[in-house]
Amino acid sequence: EQIIEARSNLYDQELTTLINNIKSGLEKAQDGFLKWMGCWIHLSLTICLLGGSNGPDFAQSVCQ
16 A cells, blocks of 8 residues: 555656646746747737738737
């Protein structure tokens, strides 16, 4: 019974570590995306002003 409990505790620790690593990775990815997007967001209106058939779709996707 002690072995089963120890194994369960180890599994819980590994799962907690995995979840924390995933959260950390997602936060880093979001930070990187926001930094990258900050450089380009001003271009979205310029692209929409170019016209063409994709302008309205692009504008709608930026707004969402």
